[in-house]
Amino acid sequence: MTFDYDLFVIGGGSGGVRAARVAAQGGAKVALAEEDRYGGTCVIRGCVPKKLMVFASEYSGMVEDAQAYGWDIQPSAFDWGAFRGKLDAELDRLENVYRGILKNNGVETFDQRAKLADAHTVELADGTRMTAKHILLAMGGRPVMPGIPGDEHGITSNDIFHLEKLPESILIVGGGYIASEFAGILNGLGVKVTQYYRGAQILRGFDDEARGLVSEEMCQRGIDLHLGTNVLEMRKEGDKIWVKATNGDERVFDHVMFATGRAPNTENMGLEEIGVEIGRKGEVIVDDYSQTAVPSVYAVGDVTDRVNLTPVAIREGMAFVETVFNGNPTKPDHELIPTAIFTQPEMGTVGLSEEDAREQEPIEIYATSFKPMQQSFAGRSERVLMKLVVSQKTRKVLGCHIVAPGAGEMIQLAGIAVKMGATKEDFDRTVAVHPTMSEEIVTMKTPTRTA
Numbered sequence: 001m002t003f004d005y006d007l008f009v010i011g012g013g014s015g016g017v018r019a020a021r022v023a024a025q026g027g028a029k030v031a032l033a034e035e036d037r038y039g040g041t042c043v044i045r046g047c048v049p050k051k052l053m054v055f056a057s058e059y060s061g062m063v064e065d066a067q068a069y070g071w072d073i074q075p076s077a078f079d080w081g082a083f084r085g086k087l088d089a090e091l092d093r094l095e096n097v098y099r100g101i102l103k104n105n106g107v108e109t110f111d112q113r114a115k116l117a118d119a120h121t122v123e124l125a126d127g128t129r130m131t132a133k134h135i136l137l138a139m140g141g142r143p144v145m146p147g148i149p150g151d152e153h154g155i156t157s158n159d160i161f162h163l164e165k166l167p168e169s170i171l172i173v174g175g176g177y178i179a180s181e182f183a184g185i186l187n188g189l190g191v192k193v194t195q196y197y198r199g200a201q202i203l204r205g206f207d208d209e210a211r212g213l214v215s216e217e218m219c220q221r222g223i224d225l226h227l228g229t230n231v232l233e234m235r236k237e238g239d240k241i242w243v244k245a246t247n248g249d250e251r252v253f254d255h256v257m258f259a260t261g262r263a264p265n266t267e268n269m270g271l272e273e274i275g276v277e278i279g280r281k282g283e284v285i286v287d288d289y290s291q292t293a294v295p296s297v298y299a300v301g302d303v304t305d306r307v308n309l310t311p312v313a314i315r316e317g318m319a320f321v322e323t324v325f326n327g328n329p330t331k332p333d334h335e336l337i338p339t340a341i342f343t344q345p346e347m348g349t350v351g352l353s354e355e356d357a358r359e360q361e362p363i364e365i366y367a368t369s370f371k372p373m374q375q376s377f378a379g380r381s382e383r384v385l386m387k388l389v390v391s392q393k394t395r396k397v398l399g400c401h402i403v404a405p406g407a408g409e410m411i412q413l414a415g416i417a418v419k420m421g422a423t424k425e426d427f428d429r430t431v432a433v434h435p436t437m438s439e440e441i442v443t444m445k446t447p448t449r450t451a
């Protein structure tokens with residue numbers, strides 16, 4: 001049977017675009033459909049605009065520090081309109097880069113929604129049908145509302161970049177990295193931030209000591225964090241939103257942002273009808289090679305709900321092309337992925353938390369918390385944390401956790417060592433770079449505790 005395309009990709013985010021480009025470069029005839037903007041969650045409504053907002057929000061503290069260092073700099077108000085104009089222009093530029101990548105590599109693009117009609121047929125929103133030897137699902141995910149009475153008055157992380165003006169007050173509901181990052185961003189931009197999280201501590205799943213310090217510092221910086229608290233109901237009151245919480249509080253906010261979970265974009269895609277298996281969260285079930293229950297259909301990225309990170313989607317896309325087009329079966333490697341959380345303070349982590357490692361084998365913990373030179377000189381009382389989780393038996397570093405300014409930059413390099421299987425003695429043999437915060441990673445000689 002002859003097909004219109006060797007590969008049809010549904011979704012123009014990081015994973016889909018990478019797979020389409022690499023397959024096309026190898027000579028495959030490739031098409032891609034995207035119903036929204038090219039670049040996906042990361043480029044358009046995730047990592048990129050968020051990080052630019054993190055940068056913007058950190059300047060308020062820098063002005064105070066500069067004064068402490070002898071600079072005659074006066075703080076002034078943040079101009080949201082000026083920033084938003086530049087942000088929109090940058091996202092437009094990046095979207096055009098993504099479109100250009102596809103065009104320059106000969107990938108045919110369709111700016112509309114696509115779904116599956118059968119194992120080899122894609123149907124576009126306008127009714128056009130096309131066939132492909134292989135279909136790659138890369139539709140990503142989306143934020144979901146929690147189903148609380150009145151939650152239609154709330155916004156999600158998707159909406160935060162499009163606010164006409166910065167609110168005076170906001171309630172952020174959730175305790176994951178998205179909720180906690182935006183709490184820091186908006187607080188830094190001068191918004192009065194309240195955060196509710198139903199759990200006992202924010203950043204569930206990360207190292208307890210590290211997330212405890214992040215939580216503490218967020219409160220020190222003026223975020224009104226309420227743990228063990230959720231929204232019961234909410235309603236519009238004029239321009240504001242009235243919120244009743246599980247702790248009995250009744251308060252009014254300009255905006256309520258929900259960051260209480262994300263769901264894969266698999267609805268109304270015709271997947272189950274053709275035999276693609278869907279999990280209970282709506283995720284596409286795939287094997288180690290990203291193949292679904294239908295042999296011609298594969299899936300990568302957030303739509304599979306494996307490790308929902310942009311660089312992972314890209315790796316999965318590359319492994320898919322190696323497997324299907326280059327005849328070299330390749331499993332994406334999901335072990336020891338370094339990651340950064342752009343809370344304020346920032347957190348970088350790779351490997352096992354102390355809690356997870358302790359359940360696995362006897363461990364030693366090396367940890368130090370201190371006031372860094374730059375902030376200490378400026379009279380700030382912030383603390384940073386450097387922590388290693390070490391196997392007593394093999395001496396391997398099982399986990400590295402950093403809470404500090406620039407933790408994301410540090411963890412990328414520490415991640416290489418941990419991925420290579422470095423031991424505590426390998427770290428000890430490395431000469432310290434002085435004076436830096438990260439030198440503490442190689443100067444901790446005695447364990448703070450064993451478990």
